[in-house]
Amino acid sequence: MIKILSADQIKAWDAFTIREEPIPSIDLMERACQAFTNWFVERYDATHKVGIVCGTGNNGGDGLGVARLLNDWHYGVKVWIVRGSGTESIDFVTNLKKLDSKISVSEITSDADCELFADRTILIDAIFGSGLNRPIEGIYSKVIECLNNADKIKIAIDIPSGLQVDQHSAGTILKADQTVTFQVPKLAFLLSENQPWVGEVHVIDIGLTKRYLKEVDAIHSLLTLKTVKNVLKPRSRFDHKGRFGHALLIAGSTGKMGACILSARAALRAGVGLLTVHVPGNGYSIIQTSVPEAMATTDHSPYFFSGREVESYFTAIGIGPGLGQANETIRGFENLLKTFSEPMVIDADALNILSANPELQKLIPEGSILTPHPGEFARLTGKWKNDFDKLEKLKEFASRIRSIIILKGAYSAIATPDGKIFFNPTGNPGMATGGSGDILTGILTALLAQGYSSVEASITGVYIHGLAGDLAARESGQVSLIAGDINDHLAGAFKKVR
Numbered sequence: 001m002i003k004i005l006s007a008d009q010i011k012a013w014d015a016f017t018i019r020e021e022p023i024p025s026i027d028l029m030e031r032a033c034q035a036f037t038n039w040f041v042e043r044y045d046a047t048h049k050v051g052i053v054c055g056t057g058n059n060g061g062d063g064l065g066v067a068r069l070l071n072d073w074h075y076g077v078k079v080w081i082v083r084g085s086g087t088e089s090i091d092f093v094t095n096l097k098k099l100d101s102k103i104s105v106s107e108i109t110s111d112a113d114c115e116l117f118a119d120r121t122i123l124i125d126a127i128f129g130s131g132l133n134r135p136i137e138g139i140y141s142k143v144i145e146c147l148n149n150a151d152k153i154k155i156a157i158d159i160p161s162g163l164q165v166d167q168h169s170a171g172t173i174l175k176a177d178q179t180v181t182f183q184v185p186k187l188a189f190l191l192s193e194n195q196p197w198v199g200e201v202h203v204i205d206i207g208l209t210k211r212y213l214k215e216v217d218a219i220h221s222l223l224t225l226k227t228v229k230n231v232l233k234p235r236s237r238f239d240h241k242g243r244f245g246h247a248l249l250i251a252g253s254t255g256k257m258g259a260c261i262l263s264a265r266a267a268l269r270a271g272v273g274l275l276t277v278h279v280p281g282n283g284y285s286i287i288q289t290s291v292p293e294a295m296a297t298t299d300h301s302p303y304f305f306s307g308r309e310v311e312s313y314f315t316a317i318g319i320g321p322g323l324g325q326a327n328e329t330i331r332g333f334e335n336l337l338k339t340f341s342e343p344m345v346i347d348a349d350a351l352n353i354l355s356a357n358p359e360l361q362k363l364i365p366e367g368s369i370l371t372p373h374p375g376e377f378a379r380l381t382g383k384w385k386n387d388f389d390k391l392e393k394l395k396e397f398a399s400r401i402r403s404i405i406i407l408k409g410a411y412s413a414i415a416t417p418d419g420k421i422f423f424n425p426t427g428n429p430g431m432a433t434g435g436s437g438d439i440l441t442g443i444l445t446a447l448l449a450q451g452y453s454s455v456e457a458s459i460t461g462v463y464i465h466g467l468a469g470d471l472a473a474r475e476s477g478q479v480s481l482i483a484g485d486i487n488d489h490l491a492g493a494f495k496k497v498r
Helices: 007-020 025-043 057-073 090-098 136-148 192-198 210-215 224-232 259-267 281-290 327-339 347-357 360-362 374-381 387-401 434-451 453-478 483-488 490-497
Strands: 002-004 049-054 076-082 103-106 122-126 153-157 177-181 200-204 219-222 246-250 276-281 295-298 315-317 344-346 406-408 413-415 421-423
Touching: 002 122, 007 025, 007 483, 025 057, 025 090, 025 177, 025 200, 049 057, 057 090, 057 122, 057 153, 057 246, 057 347, 076 136, 090 327, 090 406, 103 122, 122 136, 122 360, 122 421, 192 259, 210 421, 224 347, 224 434, 224 453, 224 490, 276 281, 276 453, 281 295, 315 327, 315 434, 327 347, 327 360, 344 347, 347 374, 347 434, 374 406, 387 406, 387 413, 387 421, 406 434, 406 453, 421 453, 434 453, 453 483, 453 490
Parallel strands: 049 076, 049 122, 076 103, 122 153, 153 177, 177 200, 219 421, 246 276, 246 315, 276 295, 315 344
Antiparallel strands: 002 219, 406 413, 413 421
């Protein structure tokens, strides 16, 4: 698990390292400059003409250090210092004095001539770092506009200038092609509203003291393969199907049996011991033919779900894929919520029913897992102003219904009732296809049935789902990827994690 820190925590981590290692701040800056330079020279040869645009704070000091080091590597380097209202930091001044006299250094004070950067092939942004807490204006804004309009490769040191770490950003922001950030990803990088600014993100280690990261409490975290590997339970030689739960999947309606099939197959691939699928009457032969490993029961209605008694041997319920929203279905879902007290997985049309009938939300069993995409989430909670506001709504909703909310999308966000959010790094745009969410429902239901906690099931299920999508995309490509491909690679995803 990688902790995602606030801007204040990042600043405190620097100070902790300086104090505890101990190391002078200028030497820590040199370490960061060297790490960035190592990253740079591995990717761009010295035929490139490099322009480095610096502010006068510590991010600017980083830029000056990088200029000196790249000059040592025989890159043609020019430096521009933007002098607006900001004051000079001590380490900026130190690195300015260290610059070789052969490096061209110019100052931008009152107006920005965009032709200044015309002869450069790469522009490095070192104007503002992660400590920025207000929109950029004045000469800084003009310079960044010139950088954005320049048809050059643009690389941001630590964070694109103008982007704020843990609040919504307004005003002028650098559009980076690459962002080389220090030590850990920033929260802003994980939100879709900031995609136009950050480009491709690279996290580099600058040697900050690891003990701080172990001790600090973080609201946000990024999942890792190791996280999921530690959650997955090994199987022993004497295990049998009775030890891996009996899941009930309620899914499908006329014309939507495909969602049921995809979800059922995913549940079986995710290791559930026994699976019963409850389908409308006209879906019986379809499910029995398509998923012979599952048992099937039929609804009184031939067309949709209208209700079902739940036997005590079921260890988890998943409901929603292809369900429809008939009046009888709403009543059947309400009765299910009133009679089943264990956590369940709620997706798709079951979520839409909760949106249209908010009084039912009070009946959701504590510890359930809800899996909305952004449209479904907006119907549940109302519109949001920006992605940071969306995260607050996510935390509030998870706390209010005492359940796990998985907001699907790039870096799917898993919110817990105690205010934590886990972001998932696996998955790709090819998974934006019909049926992908139905597969996630099947995986989650299977894990919940096997005795994983709601948080464990969510973390594991989302990571495995995305990993299977990544494996599928390697084979099929993102454009041609379909939901069935994700199911076909679930076995490989589980094997890779184990």
